[in-house]
Amino acid sequence: MKMVKSIAKQQQIYRACKRVVGKHVYGNLYGVDKRILTSMQIVESAVVTSAMLGNMHILEIMKRKFDFENSPDNGGVSVIALIEESHIAVHTWPESSYATVDIYSCGVHSDPKKAFAYIIDRFKPKSYKQYFADRSS
Amino acid sequence: MKMVKSIAKQQQIYRACKRVVGKHVYGNLYGVDKRILTSMQIVESAVVTSAMLGNMHILEIMKRKFDFENSPDNGGVSVIALIEESHIAVHTWPESSYATVDIYSCGVHSDPKKAFAYIIDRFKPKSYKQYFADRSS
Numbered sequence: 001m002k003m004v005k006s007i008a009k010q011q012q013i014y015r016a017c018k019r020v021v022g023k024h025v026y027g028n029l030y031g032v033d034k035r036i037l038t039s040m041q042i043v044e045s046a047v048v049t050s051a052m053l054g055n056m057h058i059l060e061i062m063k064r065k066f067d068f069e070n071s072p073d074n075g076g077v078s079v080i081a082l083i084e085e086s087h088i089a090v091h092t093w094p095e096s097s098y099a100t101v102d103i104y105s106c107g108v109h110s111d112p113k114k115a116f117a118y119i120i121d122r123f124k125p126k127s128y129k130q131y132f133a134d135r136s137s
Numbered sequence: 138m139k140m141v142k143s144i145a146k147q148q149q150i151y152r153a154c155k156r157v158v159g160k161h162v163y164g165n166l167y168g169v170d171k172r173i174l175t176s177m178q179i180v181e182s183a184v185v186t187s188a189m190l191g192n193m194h195i196l197e198i199m200k201r202k203f204d205f206e207n208s209p210d211n212g213g214v215s216v217i218a219l220i221e222e223s224h225i226a227v228h229t230w231p232e233s234s235y236a237t238v239d240i241y242s243c244g245v246h247s248d249p250k251k252a253f254a255y256i257i258d259r260f261k262p263k264s265y266k267q268y269f270a271d272r273s274s
Binding site for chain 1: 156157159161163165167196197199200201215217219223224226228230233235237239241243268270272273274
């Protein structure tokens with residue numbers, strides 16, 4: 001029953017994408033605290049919450065912690081969510097106090113700007129650049 | 138031994154990213170054959186080969202086939218590769234003969250434009266728009 005509901009929901013969302021209204025909000029974040037950028041728990045949690053706030057639906061997540069100068073504690077992380085509406089990706093480089101964020105969603109019901117704003121609020125960069133790309137057909 | 142080599146290689150590439158030279162090539166592809174856009178095998182193979190040609194290194198792949206009007210044969214696909222250098226993402230909408238491609242890599246040794254060009258050559262869209270975003274720190 002749960003599977004049936006899940007498929008029905010996916011089809012509903014996918015139909016909403018038939019028009020292919022593609023909204024891609026992305027940005028570069030400077031001067032982020034290294035304790036955030038080295039923490040898989042914080043970055044993954046930020047991705048999950050941003051998806052929820054932006055009305056996007058996660059299907060699967062890939063994540064990776066990188067070493068830096070033989071110390072995994074100081075390394076960055078990558079978290080990428082495959083969402084029904086497209087994808088969310090966050091990559092971090094603690095040694096440069098730097099992170100990038102991509103939130104790309106199709107459908108009129110999702111709000112990638114809201115999701116992006118949440119990550120800015122959570123990461124608190126000293127400065128950032130935000131861009132928008134139209135990915136509509 | 139294999140693990141040691143793998144870690145050493147990752148660190149080497151990761152060090153190359155310390156400067157965070159981020160190159161993001163992305164685009165929208167119009168008028169693509171539906172036999173390509175519905176084929177997980179073709180799309181995944183295109184992602185894998187594009188990474189190789191662009192000197193990028195795949196760590197993990199997520200993929201999903203979507204239904205369309207109760208027919209998975211007619212549905213689109215999403216393939217996202219987490220690469221050591223950042224990510225590659227292809228999403229397709231066969232009902233609109235449409236696909237989007239994102240190739241985002243850090244490091245001076247990767248060539249996302251070459252990887253993007255390969256996907257264009259493989260998908261043969263009637264037309265496409267190609268963009269570049271600087272993701273450097």
